[in-house]
Amino acid sequence: MTAQVLDAPVRTALAGLLLAMADDEFVLGFWDSEWTGIAPVLEEDVAIASLAQDEIGHAQALYRLLAELEGGDADEIAFGRPPEGYRHARLLDHPRTDWAFTVARRFLYDTADAARLDVLAAASYAPLAEVVAKMRREETYHLLHMHAWLERLADGGDEPRSRLVAALERLWPDALCVLGGIEDDDLLVEAGVLAEPMAAVRRRWLAGLAPELERLGLPGPPPAPPAGCRGPDHSDDFRWLWDQFTMVRRSDPEAVW
């Protein structure tokens, strides 16, 4: 299926999904790049910076899909909106904070994103299915990395464990937003873009996580996500980050690289 044959409402819903996913990856990539130079050990510094770059790469691929679908320029979509124009989940509104917080957020995000990619793998919109196939290959490695860190912090003694538990408790409600705030996902299911609605993806994700959380004695999710999962109101922390990542472009929007 190509962009031309999509009905207008399906196309709008698909554009909403692409923007949400792209903004999730983009904002997470920028938060995690904040560790460059100050990660716990040199090796992890290189690793987290590389993971962050991967997310920016995924965002770039998704912004390009959106530009093909709706017209426009991928860079302009990525950098040219005011903060309230971003549609990332509330999970990505929190600042970098400490290492346990970063691990907790990435663990929640990467596992939710994997569940989301699973239901997009057979998407009838071929350009998206191709990008998803590539993303899944890289995200497999991200997942392994974050599972490894989650276990080490959970079993790493009093301080790592208490920091991890505190981070999970703070992040859980907003993590539910990663698989929420997508409008008209039922239209995308009908059109064969999504294999099932987001609410079902979220249930599957949580069911899959439960055994690991139980084994490690870590807190689980609240019953429901907060209201306003994907903006337009974002935190002051995000506004600070936005200021950082748009700074160069705003200084000369017409510059050619």
Place this chain on the structure above:
Amino acid sequence: MQVYEVFRREREGAPMQHAGNLLAPDPELASHYAREFYGRRQESVRLWVVPRAAIVDLDDPDLLQPPFDRSFKKPVGYSTEIKAKLATARSRAGTAPEHEKERR
């Protein structure tokens, strides 16, 4: 933390070559870091990640640099002689390569 030595293969058929080393608390994180250090730019098709402690290290001069002349164990003398005979034979047959003709 312990040191891991990393070997990498650049492309199928190429030999495994020493890439460098890294510090990691265990083999699992060592493999993640090896991937980031020596594979994140798609420059490797295979990595070996080896705890340095597992490497048998030989540097005893009595084993590796014995004091007597060992030049007779090198193939150099033999090959020099063969090359000279080959050059003579070619010259007789008039099939010497250009660079050998110039030398004479």
